[in-house]
Amino acid sequence: MVEPFAGEITVYFYAILFARYPQVRSMFPQGMDAQRDRLLRALLRIVDLVDDPGNLVRFCGHLGRDHRKFGTLAAHFPPVGECLLAALARFAGPAWTPEIAAAWTKAYGTVAQVMISAAEEDEAVRPATWPATVVHRVTRGPGIAEITVRPHYPYAYAAGQYVSVETPWWPRRWRYYSVANAPREDGTLTFHVRGVPGGSVSEALVHRAAVGDVIRLGPPMGDMVLDAAHHDELLLVAGGTGLAPIRALVEEVARRGEHHQVHLFLGARTGAELYGVDDMLRMAQRYHWLTIRAAVSHEYVPGLRGSLPEVLLEYGPWYQHDVYLSGPAQMVASAKEALTLNGTRPDCVHHDPFETPVLFTP
Ligand SMILES: Cc1cc2nc3c(=O)[nH]c(=O)nc-3n(C[C@H](O)[C@H](O)[C@H](O)COP(=O)(O)OP(=O)(O)OC[C@H]3O[C@@H](n4cnc5c(N)ncnc54)[C@H](O)[C@@H]3O)c2cc1C
Numbered sequence: 001m002v003e004p005f006a007g008e009i010t011v012y013f014y015a016i017l018f019a020r021y022p023q024v025r026s027m028f029p030q031g032m033d034a035q036r037d038r039l040l041r042a043l044l045r046i047v048d049l050v051d052d053p054g055n056l057v058r059f060c061g062h063l064g065r066d067h068r069k070f071g072t073l074a075a076h077f078p079p080v081g082e083c084l085l086a087a088l089a090r091f092a093g094p095a096w097t098p099e100i101a102a103a104w105t106k107a108y109g110t111v112a113q114v115m116i117s118a119a120e121e122d123e124a125v126r127p128a129t130w131p132a133t134v135v136h137r138v139t140r141g142p143g144i145a146e147i148t149v150r151p152h153y154p155y156a157y158a159a160g161q162y163v164s165v166e167t168p169w170w171p172r173r174w175r176y177y178s179v180a181n182a183p184r185e186d187g188t189l190t191f192h193v194r195g196v197p198g199g200s201v202s203e204a205l206v207h208r209a210a211v212g213d214v215i216r217l218g219p220p221m222g223d224m225v226l227d228a229a230h231h232d233e234l235l236l237v238a239g240g241t242g243l244a245p246i247r248a249l250v251e252e253v254a255r256r257g258e259h260h261q262v263h264l265f266l267g268a269r270t271g272a273e274l275y276g277v278d279d280m281l282r283m284a285q286r287y288h289w290l291t292i293r294a295a296v297s298h299e300y301v302p303g304l305r306g307s308l309p310e311v312l313l314e315y316g317p318w319y320q321h322d323v324y325l326s327g328p329a330q331m332v333a334s335a336k337e338a339l340t341l342n343g344t345r346p347d348c349v350h351h352d353p354f355e356t357p358v359l360f361t362p
Pocket residue numbers: 162175176177178179192193194195196197198199200201202203241244352353354355356357
């Protein structure tokens with residue numbers, strides 16, 4: 001009933017939250033227009049999962065652990081609940097009966113309790129965030145920087161995962177970046193960041209970050225890892241800076257010394273945007289199990305021509321492979337569609353969520 005008013009409810013909710021409880025304002029980023037609706041989207045997801053307690057608890061638990069990096073405490077839940085229910089009541093109008101109000105109060109209390117318990121359990125085993133010093137920085141291609149950081153305390157993650165990052169220039173603006181390397185002995189992590197025109201965090205990382213700066217990392221996330229594979233043969237597909245997690249997976253195969261055969265396709269619209277090819281070619285010279293093909297879709301250059309989905313189908317079939325896709329959302333979605341229509345099992349196609357990962361917890 002209230003879903004059509006999502007935008008208005010969100011604005012109203014934050015307005016009353018910040019008016020009644022000004023002390024929580026500083027927890028949120030200054031400009032938050034673009035992402036204001038995420039709380040409501042999480043609630044809609046919770047409503048969808050209401051008859052599926054296992055997944056509901058998994059979703060809320062993940063949400064609770066994710067909130068640790070925002071500095072959320074158990075004491076913050078009652079004020080947020082009060083303002084959220086007030087916002088729902090206002091937009092539901094006469095439909096907000098005492099029974100509905102009681103049901104929502106109970107539901108919010110349950111969700112909050114699951115989030116709080118998950119955060120407390122997580123607190124017992126790891127920090128909320130990890131400060132990390134920039135130890136190396138190189139520019140790669142137009143507007144792309146490779147940034148290597150050293151976390152101040154051990155940071156366990158798996159190749160193929162991504163990390164939320166906060167920079168000193170945009171406090172409380174968390175953005176996700178994939179780690180471009182398998183775990184190293186010295187504990188450093190490398191990110192490939194493409195500056196989005198007009199983007200806040202990406203432009204700061206590409207143009208301002210320097211050796212010695214300290215950023216903050218959230219916990220590692222994502223299921224695009226080698227252990228998720230069902231087959232030994234892997235098809236890895238990367239568009240643009242989508243190469244980062246794919247590169248980490250190649251390093252991980254090398255590190256484990258397992259018997260995988262790896263077919264890597266790199267794609268971009270133009271030759272200039274085709275990024276990281278030399279690095280990957282060096283790897284292919286070193287590892288006989290790795291083959292590489294690069295394709296360009298919007299320009300004539302020697303080699304393969306066409307979009308990645310088209311080129312993949314030319315070289316298939318891929319139904320005995322696990323497929324890892326990374327890059328622009330449209331490329332990932334169309335490659336996934338093309339592959340599954342041609343026999344690849346959907347559960348063998350792995351890719352990251354396109355946005356706000358916490359909302360897409362499986
Ligand atoms: C799971 C995951 C992994 C990611 N891994 C990487 C990575 O390894 N390297 C990397 O560079 N980025 C990666 N991203 C994207 C990254 O998290 C940011 O979204 C991106 O850097 C833009 O942030 P910003 O603060 O600079 O832009 P914002 O200030 O958030 O946005 C500014 C404007 O740019 C638009 N915009 C935002 N993102 C994009 C985009 N990607 N393309 C075009 N326009 C956009 C917005 O709509 C807005 O209008 C990943 C995202 C996810 C969800």
